[in-house]
Amino acid sequence: MAVMITEECINCDSCVDECPAMAIVSADDSPLENGEFTYVKPEKCIECVDCTIPKCVDVCPTDGAIVWDMPYIEEFNEYFLEGQEKGIYKIRVHKKKGLLSPKVAPKPYRDSISIADREAHVLVNL
Numbered sequence: 306m307a308v309m310i311t312e313e314c315i316n317c318d319s320c321v322d323e324c325p326a327m328a329i330v331s332a333d334d335s336p337l338e339n340g341e342f343t344y345v346k347p348e349k350c351i352e353c354v355d356c357t358i359p360k361c362v363d364v365c366p367t368d369g370a371i372v373w374d375m376p377y378i379e380e381f382n383e384y385f386l387e388g389q390e391k392g393i394y395k396i397r398v399h400k401k402k403g404l405l406s407p408k409v410a411p412k413p414y415r416d417s418i419s420i421a422d423r424e425a426h427v428l429v430n431l
């Protein structure tokens with residue numbers, strides 16, 4: 306990822322159209338089995354690296370719905386694959402490239418956010 310959306314989400318969908326990477330889908334379109342909340346596709350999120358504040362966070366009316374997750378880079382390939390097995394993620398399968406895992410399709414991330422904060426899923430409050 307990237308960022309992830311928690312159960313604090315009230316499904317207002319304000320963030321869906323704001324994402325420059327089209328990484329967010331509403332609960333109704335969630336690829337997760339029984340997905341109850343708006344979902345961030347980790348294989349698409351670019352952490353809004355060119356913006357001061359991530360667009361999704363800028364419009365979110367809650368205080369805790371959007372948190373940091375690990376960078377979507379090769380180093381965390383296993384992390385995301387394990388998450389996929391647990392049903393936390395549903396990473397897209399590309400016709401030619403196969404599963405768009407971090408190893409296959411890494412994404413930009415903010416190196417200013419520590420790995421410890423990402424592991425702890427602290428709030429995105431830039």
Ligand code: SF4
Pocket residue numbers: 307308323324325326327328329345349350351352353359360361362
């Ligand atoms: S951080 Fe940016 S790219 Fe990632 S889900 Fe939020 S708006 Fe989309």
Ligand code: SF4
Pocket residue numbers: 310313314315316317318319320321343361364365366367370371
């Ligand atoms: S803006 Fe916040 S509360 Fe609304 S759908 Fe997105 S994450 Fe959920």
